[in-house]
Amino acid sequence: MKTLLKIIGIILLLVIVYAVFAMLAFSKDYHYEKSVVINAPKEKVWQHMGSLKAYNTWDPFSKEIKNITITYSGEGDKMGDSYHWKGDDSEGEQSITEIVPNEKMLTKLHFIKPFEGDAKSSLILTPDGNGTKVTWMIDNELNTMMKIMKPMMDNNMDKMFGQGLGDLKKLAENK
Numbered sequence: 001m002k003t004l005l006k007i008i009g010i011i012l013l014l015v016i017v018y019a020v021f022a023m024l025a026f027s028k029d030y031h032y033e034k035s036v037v038i039n040a041p042k043e044k045v046w047q048h049m050g051s052l053k054a055y056n057t058w059d060p061f062s063k064e065i066k067n068i069t070i071t072y073s074g075e076g077d078k079m080g081d082s083y084h085w086k087g088d089d090s091e092g093e094q095s096i097t098e099i100v101p102n103e104k105m106l107t108k109l110h111f112i113k114p115f116e117g118d119a120k121s122s123l124i125l126t127p128d129g130n131g132t133k134v135t136w137m138i139d140n141e142l143n144t145m146m147k148i149m150k151p152m153m154d155n156n157m158d159k160m161f162g163q164g165l166g167d168l169k170k171l172a173e174n175k
Contacts, residue, residue: 019148026147032154033137034161040172042125042132046102048171049123049134052076052083052094055105058167060160065090089114094121109138117141134168136161 038045048054053076056062062070065087074081082095091113098106102125109119119140126133138157142150 026142026150028142028147029139030142030146030150030153031137031139032157032161033135034158034165035133035135036165036169037128037131037133038169038172039131042102042127045125045132045134045168045172048168049125050077050099050101050105052081052096052107055123056083058164058171060164060167064160109140132172134165136165 048058053072055076056070062068062085065085066089068085068087068090070083070085072081072083076083076096077099079096079099082093084093085091092109092111094107094109096105097108097120098104104122104124106123107121109121111117111119117140119138121139122135122137124135124137126135146153
């Protein structure tokens with residue numbers, strides 16, 4: 001029994017040490033990005049990502065939300081256009097802050113539920129040989145509790161961005 005209590009005590013101490021380390025060492029500025037090269041010209045790739053409506057056909061985050069309802073404001077392909085989503089455990093909005101056809105779309109995300117917060121997202125197209133490199137980025141500010149969860153966030157972002165870019169690649173390369 002004493003051995004079990006020692007093990008539990010050591011685990012608890014390690015969790016506390018990690019939490020303090022994360023709060024002090026991790027930056028409040030969070031940046032994540034992932035890229036994929038798509039074997040298609042940027043004009044063809046843009047057809048699948050140059051509007052919020054096209055984006056939502058491959059966006060892995062909206063696919064995860066149960067009972068999602070999406071309401072668009074505008075056509076989704078001009079500065080200021082936006083959409084609002086609401087699902088069982090998630091609500092928020094995304095609006096275009098800058099758009100350059102066949103090059104980039106920058107958006108602002110406002111999360112309402114489950115946590116209030118803001119982030120900026122970018123989709124950038126650059127030529128890569130005969131194909132197009134798509135780079136997807138997100139930037140936001142982490143509160144103290146989110147700093148503790150940063151490694152889990154990185155892991156989730158890697159999975160979700162990989163899935164989304166993979167789906168975009170399939171759509172754009174489909175002849």
